[in-house]
Amino acid sequence: MTQIKRQKRAVSGWLVLNKPYDVTSTQAVGKIKWLYSAKKGGHAGTLDPLATGILPIALGEATKTVPFVQDGVKIYEFDLKWGSTTTTDDLEGEVTATSDVRPSQSELEAILPAFTGVITQVPPAFSAIKINGERAYDLARAGEQVDMPSREVEIEAFELLAHSDQISTFRVTCQKGTYVRALARDIAEQLGSKGHVSRLHRAAVGPFTDQDAVTIEQIEALELAERDQQLRPLNEAVSHLPEVVLDERQAQLVRMGNPALLIGRNAPIALDEAYATHKGAMVAMGYVEKGQFKPSRVIVAG
Structure with missing residues (x-):
């Protein structure tokens, strides 16, 4: 039996998605486009598969405003797990080194100003940055040695929210291009320890925050007309x-x-x-x- 092709719609607006764990940004956009039968869609800033949180998805004419959201300030909350570094600087990679050193809360608080303002960081080898036309993560997965160039990034605020010998929780407010996995790695290294990101949540991108976000399950539960009511106007992307x-x-x-x-x-x-x-x-x-x-x-x- 021939399946009837879905009719695509010229629907426009921003959906502020709370991306679930272990889903790529591309998969999330594809799912939302399908749920809205949208002709066109994109996102404002890739979020790692193992990260959750704000993935602003632009449908239709909203795609023309993507750069304005993408360039906006971002807020992340993350857990730094002490004791080991990994190939990916997060839970997904293989352990490459270990340490028994556990910094105190006062040592952590004392070092955060050094990671605030304009700083230099080397992005993780497993990242989407292109090296000679190839994605760094493709080269790294192929077993090639990846020499990542350092870059300047801007950290507006860095807070320690909780601390233990096993895990420390932080909130960081930063500009475009910052790698939280690199921050966790470098903080641990500077304190004579090892560490990697064990949880990462993006709480804000530009004008969009957790308070604006909906889940895929919430959108699936709605009728099409109700889904449209969840879309935010294009103006919000350029409200600054x-x-x-x-x-x-x-x-x-x-x-x-x-x-x-x-x-x-x-x-x-x-x-x-x-x-x-x-x-x-x-x-x-x-x-x-x-x-x-x-x-x-x-x-x-x-």
Whole structure:
């Protein structure tokens, strides 16, 4: 019997998913696209399979705003398990070295300022970074020696939440490109011990937090119309940028890719980045130059 092909929809919006353990980001996006019968979808920042937490998924026109979320501040909570390092710097890898050294809480608290601000770290060999065109984790899994270049990352805040001889729990607020597994490895090394990440949860990405998140099971339990109600508007992805409110005529011009002259006492003269709305709906991203809003990415009305 021939199976009827599912009709794809031009649905748009952000779904803030609480990604489950042992599911890849790609698998999670595929599942949500299927549940929404969405034509197009993507995510704002890969989350390791063994990590849980915020995976913002963009459907339809929301994919045009992915970079704005991807570049946002991220908050992670993680457990550092003391006593061993692994090939992957987490639970998945094989143990490569062990140590009986267990730092005290005061020693940990004293070292955290050295890991705050702009720091240099060497990403894990098992990461998605490309080395000569190949993913580092593909090279590492093939048994090749991977020489990872160091990089500067920015840590805005680093807190010790709990501590024992076996596991210490931290919350870190950081910028794009930070590897929490590398932080755990380096903290242990600097204290003369060994350690790896045994639990990792992403609590926030840009404007989206745990409070906004839903699970795959929650979405599966809903009818399609109810699922659509879980989608968040495109505006939320760029809420940190200035908003330019357009009237009907201006919105028509911008939707066609043309600049629109902004009028009124409070109309901006120049903005490096902004987004335009009409009746609360996002019309385009762009900038303001000489009193004109000039679109760089136009949002197709659903």
